[in-house]
Amino acid sequence: MRIVVLMKPVPDTTGQERLSAEFRLDRSTPAVVNANDEYALEAALKLTEAHGGDVTLLTMAPPQAPETMRKALAMGAQRGVLISDPALAGSCTLSTARVLAAALAQLEFDLVIAGADTSDGGGGIVPAGVAAILGLAFLSNAGSIEPLDGTVRVQRLGPTGYELLEAPLPALVVATQALGEPRYPSLKGIMGARSREIVTHTLADLGLADSAIGGAAATTRVLEARPPAARAATRVIRDSAPVAAREIADFLASRRII
Amino acid sequence: MPDQAASAFRLSGDQLALRDAVRDLTSARIAPRAAEIDRSGEFPWDVKELLASHDILALPFPERYGGIGADLLTLCLAIEEIARACATSSLILAVHSLAALPLLLAGTEEQRERWVPDLASGRTLIAFALTEAAAGSDASSMSTRARREGDEYVIDGSKRFISHASVAGLVTLFAVTDGDAPRHRRMSCFVVPTDAPGFAVTRLEHKMGIRGSPTAELSLDGVRVPEANRIGVEGEGFALAMRTFERSRPGIAAQAVGIAQGALDVAARYAGERVQFGKPIGELQLVQGLLADMDAATEAARALTYRACAEIEAGTPDAARWASLCKLVAGDAAMRVTTDAVQVLGGYGYTADFPVERMMRDAKITQLYEGTQQIQRLVVARSLLRRRE
Numbered sequence: 001m002r003i004v005v006l007m008k009p010v011p012d013t014t015g016q017e018r019l020s021a022e023f024r025l026d027r028s029t030p031a032v033v034n035a036n037d038e039y040a041l042e043a044a045l046k047l048t049e050a051h052g053g054d055v056t057l058l059t060m061a062p063p064q065a066p067e068t069m070r071k072a073l074a075m076g077a078q079r080g081v082l083i084s085d086p087a088l089a090g091s092c093t094l095s096t097a098r099v100l101a102a103a104l105a106q107l108e109f110d111l112v113i114a115g116a117d118t119s120d121g122g123g124g125i126v127p128a129g130v131a132a133i134l135g136l137a138f139l140s141n142a143g144s145i146e147p148l149d150g151t152v153r154v155q156r157l158g159p160t161g162y163e164l165l166e167a168p169l170p171a172l173v174v175a176t177q178a179l180g181e182p183r184y185p186s187l188k189g190i191m192g193a194r195s196r197e198i199v200t201h202t203l204a205d206l207g208l209a210d211s212a213i214g215g216a217a218a219t220t221r222v223l224e225a226r227p228p229a230a231r232a233a234t235r236v237i238r239d240s241a242p243v244a245a246r247e248i249a250d251f252l253a254s255r256r257i258i
Numbered sequence: 259m260p261d262q263a264a265s266a267f268r269l270s271g272d273q274l275a276l277r278d279a280v281r282d283l284t285s286a287r288i289a290p291r292a293a294e295i296d297r298s299g300e301f302p303w304d305v306k307e308l309l310a311s312h313d314i315l316a317l318p319f320p321e322r323y324g325g326i327g328a329d330l331l332t333l334c335l336a337i338e339e340i341a342r343a344c345a346t347s348s349l350i351l352a353v354h355s356l357a358a359l360p361l362l363l364a365g366t367e368e369q370r371e372r373w374v375p376d377l378a379s380g381r382t383l384i385a386f387a388l389t390e391a392a393a394g395s396d397a398s399s400m401s402t403r404a405r406r407e408g409d410e411y412v413i414d415g416s417k418r419f420i421s422h423a424s425v426a427g428l429v430t431l432f433a434v435t436d437g438d439a440p441r442h443r444r445m446s447c448f449v450v451p452t453d454a455p456g457f458a459v460t461r462l463e464h465k466m467g468i469r470g471s472p473t474a475e476l477s478l479d480g481v482r483v484p485e486a487n488r489i490g491v492e493g494e495g496f497a498l499a500m501r502t503f504e505r506s507r508p509g510i511a512a513q514a515v516g517i518a519q520g521a522l523d524v525a526a527r528y529a530g531e532r533v534q535f536g537k538p539i540g541e542l543q544l545v546q547g548l549l550a551d552m553d554a555a556t557e558a559a560r561a562l563t564y565r566a567c568a569e570i571e572a573g574t575p576d577a578a579r580w581a582s583l584c585k586l587v588a589g590d591a592a593m594r595v596t597t598d599a600v601q602v603l604g605g606y607g608y609t610a611d612f613p614v615e616r617m618m619r620d621a622k623i624t625q626l627y628e629g630t631q632q633i634q635r636l637v638v639a640r641s642l643l644r645r646r647e
Contacts, residue, residue, distance in 0.1 A: 150441070185312075186312045186313045187317065190279050191275075194272075238531055240531045241531060242604070242611045243532075
């Protein structure tokens, strides 16, 4: 099975996210693999371990992305493809979907697996956009993925249970956390990742140099970003956990909630 | 020359990558288990499997046997990172690498091919049996005997305070092969399978700390091993043990540094959260003084340990002194820093709700095993005085 996993480096959410004057995310801090993409990658690795084949990462990101891509390679992906171009800064989700689709058109694959959304943008529509542009079957909310001869069977999770879908390959599947916890890379994986290939393409390499694409052609624009308004009459407990627990319990008990 | 300075005092990209991987794995999968491991006193097989499956137990072994072939500093980085969260768990790697050293230092190619692959994969653990009830610091006064009979040795005697012997498949064991020889040529080194007839674990200690690490008393009653299980030549045992300690003591130093760092992290975070007299106690100068001294002691121990690893790896003839120096300084630092961490947390630090009391109990062993602090001082002094001649 040849699987491509869409992977986005995102700011480490344990740090403080910073926005520039144009309300763009500061991507100069060390990035981590988008959490949902780790589940997609884990699913891909399990499939190739069971059925043979290999996993390619596909990323659209600023040029320092290989550092983060190596973490994903260390989990077991064989190679990485990075689309990086100054014109792509400030891209909207439509541009992102077009770029990823153009990159996929140059690759051979049976399956694309993507995370549901990213922790920085949170749009959640790029995988659908990619599938639509390429005419791939789109199988979202996957709780299980079963490849068969020329097709793939997916359980699509919903609020009341799941639907069993089957589609011809190649197809695009959106992963959920139900597919299984991502593995921590082994030390041999980390060392092996150093020698795995990451190929970088520009928009010109994808034949998109003259297209209306990237930041200049963004279809959405951030107008404002502000923290939520402070609520009145809050009490903040800053003590350490066991002490705070006692204070909270006393507070709740004094109001007869517990 | 900036490049030289950088390489002397900063870790390489590879070392950082491996260290960070161990750190991530530890904080996600080992740290949450630490309190329970201490409370139950049970050997954490799940942690052992985790270390094996992530190749962490493969670190000290050559690549051609399935190991990673990491240098001493990289091994110590891994031990330190695990010890930050759980001293017991870090000991799994430390004991495994200690016990395999005689095989790696003096074993034949045939012996290495026979045993190292299973050690590197973590399928089999190995323990180190030198100490006896009446032979601790005075190791060469041991009485366990290995009597030659044809092409076998028959081993009779007992060992005490042997970490992990009850969970290991192999034990690197030292026994007297020539009772009439001069003191430091009486002993030989053997690899003994723990399922050999006559080999028994007779008791496990109830300890102050590292409570998840089983510490065993062993009884050897007519245990037969083939001559092919002897490491090195007859009479080489004591020298081999000393060469082993030159490479293993930095691992204990690293464990001590990790314990100290873990305790410091808890104390510093607590000082930022605990409010007394209207402000976090971290704003009180007496607390700041404690924390600063803890940080200084930990960084100094770390710097000495990393330097010792680099010197020993480079083949310094002064390896014994470097190994003892870092173990001496780091062990004392760990005891001091963990004690002060309990102090910073006050009454709460004395309770099991917080990890620092466990860290303090765990730290004590780093002043005792793989040579007491007193023995380390003798090694250092001997080296200093020898230089003057």
